[in-house]
Amino acid sequence: MRTRDSVDAVIKAYDIRGVVGDGIDVDFVRDTGAAFARLMRGEGATVIAVGHDMRDSSPELAAAFARGVTSQGLDAEMLGLTSTDELYYVSGARNCPGAMFTASHNPAKYNGIKLCRAGARPVGQSSGLATIADDLVSGVAAFDGTAGSVTDSDVLAEYGAFLRSLVDLSGIRPLTVAVDAGNGMGGLTVPAVFEGLPIEIRPLYFELDGTFPNHEANPLEPANLRDLQRFVLETGADIGLALDGDADRCFVIDEKGQPVSPSAICAIVAERYLAEHPGAAIIHNLITSRAVPEIIAENGGRPVRTRVGHSFIKATMAEEGAVFGGEHSAHYYFTEFFNADSGLLAAMHVLAALGHQESPMSVMMERYDRYAASGEINSRLENSAAQAERTEAVLGAFADRTDSIDRLDGVTVSLAGTPAWFNLRASNTEPLLRLNVEAPTAAEVDALVTEILGIIRA
Template sequence: MARSAESVHAVIKAYDVRGVVGEHIDAAFVQDVGGAFARLVREDSATKVVIGYDMRASSPELARAFADGVTAQGLDVVLIGLASTDQLYFASGLFDCPGAMFTASHNPAKYNGIKLCRAGAKPVGQETGLSTIAAEVVDGVPAFDGAPGTVSEEDVLEQYASFVRGLVNLSDLRPLTVAVDAGNGMGGHTVPAVFEPMPVKLEPLYFELDGTFPNHEANPLDPANLVDLQRYVRETGADIGLAFDGDADRCFVVDELGNPVSPSAVTALVAERELAKEPGATVIHNLITSRAVPELVSELGGHPVRTRVGHSFIKQQMAETGAIFGGEHSAHYYFRDFWGADSGMLAGLHVLAALGEQDRPLSELMAKYERYAASGEINSTVADAAERTDAVLSAFSDRTTVVDRLDGVTVELADGAWFNLRASNTEPLLRLNVEAATAAEVDALVTEILGIVRA
């Protein structure tokens, strides 16, 4: 069935497939995507595809339709059922086969989508297969003249749980009370399995799987969605709070006082632990992660490598450099020993291990990794991002020591502060990140820069 290029490219995006169910995505469309994906990975000599899905009401039907498309092309399917995205990556590595995860991550309930990977959890993006898939869906997926593939089911949850625990030294973990906000997402599925053998008292919040997200959006990057966990940590007297997004591939941390811990600080902590296992290893960080990360990595004898923002760039650098670990400001954490894929669960276990092997509270433990004040990402709607960026550069020209254009513009100032301005690829937005020695300096810079951007 041929489709319009406009409708297909509106859904098959740079990194995944995503859209409104019934409007952009339906079973017939997904079946075609499954067929095109099967044809793509058959070129890698793949013989089967593993499929998992999240708790959205539309996910089981769409996953089955995708499976129909795959088997119609002669490849077998292994259905693992309900899964977090990193559980699907685990299955892709375990079975050494391509995978498809049905999720729209933190997007509202009406959305769904597909994250695709090749064998060993290698990502499939626009330049590594999605454009080929889109072209076939537009033109109509050619029929396969051989025998159809088969469908089997396999539950890998316990194997996944055991595997991630085995990647972190939990032997010195003291008893901890851990509050976890699953946001009605897949953390409610994976956390009990992972934590069950550990000496922790789990205080669960919103563990009921519900793709309508009745309590709050499953997007902890928005501070409004951390409020319930912050209160819950204080109410339960928990030692730490963890929040997962809808497909549980991102993990956010709250300390015992209810204060959010910067993902950059988590990146620095995990980097330190991974470098202790492999001194001199490479650690990836994106360019808006705190400068504390490359500083600490260098001080520990590691090799920091800076990348553009976006998981495709991190994963590419992970593969090219053999990096042991990579972290992003958005709370995506990547591990070489997890096939270079991201796992919020693994990052959370590292923080638990670090907290549990000593007696200080988390707020004190993390202080060494919080060297600077940061603004977080601030978005502005602009008509001409390039023109506004040039206006900011002009205004700061007499204070600038370095202008870097790896991703947008990163401006280093004479006093040691820096900021990055990046235009969104999909929306008329200009994104600002600022870091300086103190919160007052950050606030002053943000006010000055936004005064120009929003003029």
Template sequence: MTKRSRADVDAIVKAYDIRGLVATQLDAELARDAGASFAVLMGKEGAEKICVGHDMRDSSPALAAAFARGAATAGMDVVMLGLTGTDEMYYVSGVWDCPGAMFTASHNPASYNGIKLCRAGAKPVSRDTGLAAIADDLVAGGLAAADNPGTISRADVLADYGTYLRGLVDLEGIRPLTVAVDAGNGMAGLTVPAVFTGLPITIKPLYFELDGSFPNHEANPLDPKNLVDLQNHVKQTGADIGLAFDGDADRCFVVDNNGDPVSPSAVTAMVAKNYLAKYPGATIIHNLICSKTVPEIIADNGGTAVRTRVGHSYIKATMAEENAVFGGEHSAHYYFREFFNADSGLLAALHVISVLGHADRPMDQLAGEFDRYAASGEINSRLESAEAQKQRTDAVLEAFADRTESVDRLDGVTVQLTGTPAWFSLRPSNTEPLLRLNVEAPTKEACDALTEEILAVIRG
């Protein structure tokens, strides 16, 4: 293994994955060493093989192959899954009960790549539960090759993955639906047809060609500009619903029959209500950026809502601790007990299709039930240092001190304002030099005014 500076390693080993610029921060040599370190770590826990998948980015196949070589050199057998959605890798990790690695930078631009890691059973690996140890190895170097190197083999699990997902959702008797899908040139172009096969669904595809350069728009549907093509596509095709996926297809965004976005909070509340009909009194997770609508709907339907910080590793851990049946994030990550507590964009899509397909109302009417407040969406301000982010956050807290009912510091700060349901959250990104703002208020006018006031302090 190659020795590296602590600063270089800490720049790419994030809270719950490894992510950086290809070649300058993340290259084949680092991927190889990360594979060796991960293999040693998992070997100590009894693992005998690792599954490795990758997305359609130009850099992904070579990085995944280097990781596999490193893991095999360290004595671990490796099964290469080839082109894979992240949740497809989780499926393999869960069903085969083996650790996994996925090469993707999700929604980040083409110049980035990364590694998402999990333990056997798709259990999360975060900075606190393994990534810090891998970072230490990347800094120190010196891991020796095993006396008995592992093997590298290949497997195609796409059809089995699709069958598995369909078996988790009540799709019996759904009415025929026309579904517009924007794959964003990402992995959904491969996985959506495999998952939807055999259902009474007519797919209206958009950007299904796998292309890691993202020639049409970034594969980040959280940014409203990247939903515009799908919104138009829904209206042009007369689709009953529109679905948009990020680059590795582990997130799903919904557009109604009029082409209007359905917030991830509304989707979380919708699926939560459906789960509570099946599991009365169950626990459901939501992160601190979700709308207040989510815990309200959960309570209205007899469930227990548990609030958690942002990030898939944290959500997955809380899912297991609380034995929750379902969890949702504002960023359109959705987690399922039946799916190893892992997140799946395609499984979320099937649940929404089940709700719509069994209803006698269009999507806009269904979604309206779960839309009680106005939200800003996530607004990012670029601040290069942690100190700058803290200074701006403190300045906002000072500006709102006379209107603050409470401040929660579970993840950044969440401020509940006095005498109103309105609240806002400020938190640093775990992957980029950004301070993220979310605002919610009873009306759009109040939300817009509050957002403008906070941004003036942050960017002033």
């Protein structure tokens, strides 16, 4: 019998993730497949699509999940090596639930499962994960009926064609695009998506290797962008793209080898959507730059602020009828992509914007960078009590300088007399307290970061 603590340790707010052999193993995953299938059978599903990334543990875990699915009378459609957004495509296009085996940007020892309902609708803690956790603790009820079957499918070409149908790149000027796949799934999907377009791909680390021999597939960490920054300059590329391990996030490097803020990418894609959908709602999470809601409003759109995390963003997209949504972490969500996120679809919008004008990337993006930002800075605090105590200590230190405190997700503190703000929030997947700071100048950002980290890490 599993304990509640062991299950809660790996079932997070919006996915399942942990160290393989320590919380995540074949038995756990098989039973999770059964619990998910039981939940989906109650909603009328008959088949579940299952994809996996290139981690060494992923094929075995995906197969175990399929055994759990079929034990509950549902069929399992095995997609094999797949990016997360490719799995979302199948879920949306075929209107079936899906399960993606990946730990995204986490190191090789981790694995996990991203689950979705039919139509790529999210499964989070309050929309199914808590029920699955209860079943895993109490034991999944056996199914008194015929077992399901397992079939194999290859949908890569179909997925690539679908993305190309959503963004017209046929009329752009020829572009040289350097892409760092980080030995992740982008090495498989990028060639399929950009096939036949006026784009010359310069590949870096396209070999699928779940041990990540060159660097972690986490472009949010500046150290993991350095190889691409050098590569852009060496190849004379017009733009660089960095993908995370499961290729659902995309970071951008300009032609000078400098990172482009994901908030700026959110703003440029939002402008493109508002040109086609005047007055539409655009989602942004609370960590994106204040420039994002400003630019949305200036273009006649309706900015909608939400919590961090894909299940929250997707749910809000549906509730608000939004056409696009963006996060600080380079997740971008699209109404025509079933309200799901796709790093390559975001990249295609940026390439369309770049290719339909003559300015280099650095010049094109200048007007979107209005403030200086710290990026996300993590501090390891092993339990929630320590995180809460340090957060309250920071609030106390800033009490006489605070204009407002928002507790939508962690604490967002707006400082009096300035556009500066900071957010402190606990990670949903790791024992970390995350800090983001924005201010008018880099010097102001540095001063705030130094002061706040001095309290957190004391």
